[in-house]
Amino acid sequence: MSTLFEPFAIRGMTLPNRLVLPAMVTRLSGEDGLVNDDIRVRYTRFAKGGVGLVVVEAMAVHSAKSGPLLRISSEEFAPGLADLARRVHDAGPSKVVPQIIHFLKISRSGWRQTVDMLSLEELDAIVEAYAQAAIRARACGFDGVELHMAHAYTLSSFLSRLNPRKDDYGGTLANRLRLPLRVVRAVRSAVGDDFPVGVRFLGEECIRNGYTVVDAGPIAIELARAGVDYVSLSAGGKFEDARVIPGEPLYPYTGYSGDRCMPGAAYPDGANLPIPEAVRAALRRAGLDTPVVAVGKIATRALAEEVVACGQGDLVGMARALLADPDLPRKWKDDREDTVVRCLYGNVCKTLDENFKRVDCTLWPKKLGQAPESDDIVPPEWPASGAELRAEWKDGRVLLRWHAATDNEAMYGYQVFRAEELGEGSGVLLHHASVRARSERYEDTRAMPGVRYRYAVRPYDLAGNRGPMSATVAISVPD
């Protein structure tokens, strides 16, 4: 029934499955913009896990100064990129494309360049830079290229309903599309007809007077008609509602639109799925079968299957879930979903980026700096005395403590399960949280007064192998 793990073809590039790693900032590269060891380890690790398509983090098509950011703006970057493409291909079945980006200038004073400041010559230069970068991506051995038209960056700012230009590049939707479509046509013409070109853009800007799927549908249609082979839908991530911190450059993920871009634990699973669903429906109504990548807090195989079955997307994008456990694709495929290290959507990764630090996952074993690798199949064990799970009500929360589990290899963390006891029946134990090994405690801040809960914990090791569930403990929260 499931088509999730069937090959999926995009203009000659055949993905081994429908799972996609969307571009994700890592801050692993240096200011020199060159591929380094950390970058190589990060992306080959995803390929080992078997994801269908790896989209390598945004790399600049131009030479503007920025912090640590990969570059594809001149030939000096080609050897490192070609080596990266080769290594990713050698590491697993994944196809790999770079995301290529142009961005505008921002300064610590709070000033930022906006699209109305660009001359017509500068627009021509942007078109040319994308075309040259796409040619370079092809020459480096990538399987395709993804054009970044999302979030707070140049092409997204042209698409925006807040695009302030007064000429042919602003105002009506047709004008807002003019530069992005020129880029698509130039790239298509540069790379030829047998090289996949995707676009990532916003299905919804999530800012006051920003556009929604009402515009994103027509945008997707025009992009597809201009030769785009897939569209990957993001949301938000704009400067307009970013938090202003004096002396710091604006960071476009600090406002509400930033929340919607990377919906955290307070958001429901699949929070943004109505967006790709609506855009895909618009494409299909226009007679276009362009594949749509759906994203936004998709963490379970059941939800991923539903996305495809219900036509919310053709491909399923997961960034944070794959960061937490790059082996998620093969674990799903092998019916070992219970060994996946589940992302908690605590957005520690987002906070690291926001603070200009290298982006790791807090669930990884401490100081590893990359996702662990292991083919071990021996699960962890509790000590002879058992987990001795205890629960107490303290400061308005349930505090759980237990004994450390042991493993033949190394411990990774614990899953915490919770059941709400309604009436006399006992509720089902559901996965409630995860904590890293060496912190054998958990505080449940979401327990309701007058309710009786049961808890249990379960250890897992570096390979995700689960040890036995602890004995349960019950506690009644005072009214």
Place this chain on the structure above:
Amino acid sequence: MSTLFEPFAIRGMTLPNRLVLPAMVTRLSGEDGLVNDDIRVRYTRFAKGGVGLVVVEAMAVHSAKSGPLLRISSEEFAPGLADLARRVHDAGPSKVVPQIIHFLKISRSGWRQTVDMLSLEELDAIVEAYAQAAIRARACGFDGVELHMAHAYTLSSFLSRLNPRKDDYGGTLANRLRLPLRVVRAVRSAVGDDFPVGVRFLGEECIRNGYTVVDAGPIAIELARAGVDYVSLSAGGKFEDARVIPGEPLYPYTGYSGDRCMPGAAYPDGANLPIPEAVRAALRRAGLDTPVVAVGKIATRALAEEVVACGQGDLVGMARALLADPDLPRKWKDDREDTVVRCLYGNVCKTLDENFKRVDCTLWPKKLGQAPESDDIVPPEWPASGAELRAEWKDGRVLLRWHAATDNEAMYGYQVFRAEELGEGSGVLLHHASVRARSERYEDTRAMPGVRYRYAVRPYDLAGNRGPMSATVAISVPD
């Protein structure tokens, strides 16, 4: 198949159908807070149209000073309210409940009272004021009462994830729920077991760090367990992201959360439906069958039917659509949907409120001040020369002009239809916009370059009777 027009029972109150008019600010009352002629005309008009439940605009349970706002805070307001309830009942089949509200103080200086400034005695007074108002609503002959816990007002600010209180009324979700639940229990105890009590609250705050359906599900469950008979889901409308205008009090519908509260034309139909869907699913999983009112840009019978069929809601709320045409329910029921005067979601009504003006619908014939009434069945006609519809490309838009239609009674407006011609096939003419009579012109700002369009217009009169479609006109937009 359709259950939209079957009776729907809520704790002894049987609605004639599943359509609901949610509370909507009108600014029709005076500063005295008394029911006046304008209020009587506005609400009896909705009953004549046959909507299942009329929720009368928020009326204050306390005596704090405010602008034009109905009051239910003491006996002096009872005669007018009782008369209003009687008149609504006499005018049609609708049931009618008042929405009752407590709000905090705001000042033109930008200062606003927040929930952490309230003493425990003040909390007791809020609980008591709600209970007394509910008793009064019952005594006045209303069919039930709706407690306002949405948007920027007191009880919503307690539910908010941004509730700053440090005591038992802030912090955890259980604490945030404490005052709202006290209000529900006090109201239930005051009105007895045979009087319906509903709650309107936010399914999503739509602000940074605000809550989403992840919290709204548990909130709905706790409200239902405390004795609430229906929940009506709104979204946004918060002070936290409101636009600051020096010298004006903050208006909580000017930020992004205000957009999401009343999604305008730039939003897709049913923009907020995932919210009631998720909350309803949470209620059902907890074994509760509490009806859910779904809202958010629902304008067509097809969408309303889908809401009920797909379990996105048990009842369908429409504010702006019913303001534009209070006869929508009986027109849908009588299979005359084509005579409904369709809301354009241009949010002129919202802008009027934002500017402290009386809230009318811009589609109503000029200077009427209320929705027109007519049982006329004679449609308008074109003059002998026909509509003579012309199209020209001007200043980046398609400008349409045509001749005025005539009617035996009075003209109301024109519908504008548009088809996109793809290849050689001719697309389907779809309703694109409406314009009021006496402006026999329309500018299409969303025409795309290189596309050929066909247009037609159709006149309608006060009763919504449609005249004949004009001849079509075609125009190719230059590339």
